[in-house]
Amino acid sequence: MLRRNISDVEWAGFSQRTVAGAPPVGTPLLVGLFHEVASDGAVELVLRHLPPEALELIPALRAEGEATLAELRGATR
Numbered sequence: 001m002l003r004r005n006i007s008d009v010e011w012a013g014f015s016q017r018t019v020a021g022a023p024p025v026g027t028p029l030l031v032g033l034f035h036e037v038a039s040d041g042a043v044e045l046v047l048r049h050l051p052p053e054a055l056e057l058i059p060a061l062r063a064e065g066e067a068t069l070a071e072l073r074g075a076t077r
Contacts, residue, residue, distance in 0.1 A: 015049045031058060032065020 006014070022030065034043045047058065 011045075012049070015046060019047070019049050028061045028064035029068050030065065031061040032067075032069050035062050035066070036069065 031047075034046060038046070047055065050058075
C-alpha cells in the first residue's frame with residue numbers, strides 16, 4: 001500500500017524525520033517491534049537512513065527489544 005501511494009522522495013523524508021525525532025529511550029523496544037511485525041525488507045526500508053554506526057547496533061537493539069517484549073508479555077499473564 002505504501003509503495004503505491006507514497007513516492008520514494010516522500011518516504012525518504014518521512015524516514016529521515018522519524019529517525020531524527022525518535023527519542024533514544026525505548027529504541028530497543030521500537031526496533032524489536034519493527035522486527036516482530038514487519039519483514040526484514042520492510043525493517044531495512046524504515047531504518048535505512050540511520051547513520052552506519054547506528055545500523056551496526058541494530059542486532060543488539062533487536063535482541064534487547066525482543067527480551068523486553070518477552071518480559072512484558074510475561075508480566076501480563
